[in-house]
Amino acid sequence: MHTVAVLALDGVVGFDLATPVEVFTRARLPGGRAAYQVRVCSAGGDVDAGAFTLRAPWGLETLAEADTIVVPGVADPLAPVPDEILDALRSAAGQGTRIASICVGAFVLAATGLLDGLRATTHWLGTRELARRYPDVHVDPDVLYIDNGQLLTSAGAAAGLDLCLHIVRRDHGSAVAADAARLSVMPLERDGGQAQFIVHEPPAPDGATLEPLLRWMEENAGRELTLDGIAARARLSTRTLNRRFREQTGTTPLQWLHRARIRRAQYLLETTAHSVDRIAAQVGFGSPTAFRDRFKRLIGTSPHAYRRAFQGPEARRALNGSQEAGGVLPSDQGRTPLTS
Template sequence: MARTYGVAMHTVAVLALDQVVPFDLATPIEIFTRTRLPGGRPAYRVRVCAPTPEVGAGAFTIRAEWGLEALADADTIILPGCADPTVPVPEDVLDALRKAAADGTRIASICAGAFVLAATGLLDGLRATTHWVAADLLARRHPEIEVDPDVLYVDNGQFLTSAGAAAGLDLCLHLIRSDHGSAVAADAARLSVMPLEREGGQAQFIVHDQPPAPRGSVLEPVLRWMTDHLDRDLTLSDIAARAGMSTRSVNRRFREQTGTTPLQWLHRERIRQAQYLLETTRHPVDRIAGQVGFGSPTAFRERFRRVVGTSPNAYRAAFQRREPGTLT
């Protein structure tokens, strides 16, 4: 029987195998433990588990509080990557993951954690991704999986996979939004200094003429200003002037730090704010279109459907918060 993912105190088990990648391990722990529901209640209970009391994590060793029994009690299992994805996965781990899947548990992998999930056979016949460096290896070792190296994550419903490094953040935010709506996910994204949804795939990160600037070092004030002025008819020149850069430079900085252009980022942020207003207010859709900077309600509806995959009214019906006892 499939589990219900939207309940409060959803249990997330993060599985640490030997030589786990510390970044992959820390990402879900940090994001899920900091996520709060309206009113401040924690949205998730996080348990770090391992097949042995201690596992290596590169420069240090970690001691996990939980064993594999935590997988049986989890609503979601996260599989971080390991330093060498070709190392065989212990059979007791594979058996525990297959049993959890049979019970309806959602399982998601970060980076090379896709190799662990692939080893269970649960991804056979499905589309999946991993870090672009390891994508060819995953495809060769598991030809029954359709490996897509160009996306940040793939959601197959019960089984999800993500690309490397920061894509694990994208995946976790996607899970939070699926569980609790965009408003809760947006709060979690802000705590992580991370956009709720990045446009484009990981192919844009394969080749760099030079390393990107540290996240938020230049653009954070500009992004905050843009978010505060979504209702204005902002142009590329306005954004460049606010950033104190030429239009060419601000375009380059956005590409480096957000993976998209200033105006594309602005459109996506407008849609995110529209999601929040649809969830938390009873404002008419046409009014919300104006509040987030769309001059035409028709243009708003078209872009909303293109980005979110559904209409504003359908989204509101699915995600609008209601007080206990109110009628739908």
């Protein structure tokens, strides 16, 4: 039987630990046989899991015997990892063992050097730090998980479910994985990637000289703004404006503006029953198609899929009421089409 070893490090996140235990323990082959044998292991002694303390029944020797190792996240991903843990993971990888991380467990894998030269992901709050600390790892902040074959990484929290279900499907096919997904009350495939959960704050460091201009751009994002118009507002040439934006925000004026508009669109999709076309106009896109394309590029899913996932109950009731009344939502009267 395929053995999955779940590594409980000190400070382990309880959710990350429980996810592979539940998914792999409940997976059943045709006929009802268990698909996996799951063993929770540690370096020995009590493991601090924050709200509780646990004692794993298995030691590190289990890593050498496992077919798959899962490394959950820990409360402090920047804490040093004991050498015995790193050596055990490197040794297992050298034997061909499959190793997967959940959430910030990617920091543990990166510390072994096993992710060097590979794509990897982690919780969106940690992607920048992972890339900074481990420049040889190609960090992708927008996806739910990445499968490199022997090494797999997933984004934060619930993305561990996506990864575990992916592993079940890879091992035993879609039918077994679909049953496991139903038991977890999860779709086998989710729309979009991690990008839809990221708070896309337009970057502006404290004390930036452009800060008043950025505030003005955000307040007027629904208007037709051009590079020349933004430069005139800042009393700068377009060349100087571009250079200062690069220095202070790491992006261009129009890219920053697109992010501000999409952030506003996310808020309207979550809180109103306005049609997607109306929201496109409200946030400054002259073309609904351009809005949908930009939204998908930045958020990783469509505006409709985002609304289904994140719309609040009051807005959902209003939307359902409008659809029952005939499916026509009010539009902005007299609004001049806006372009980005």
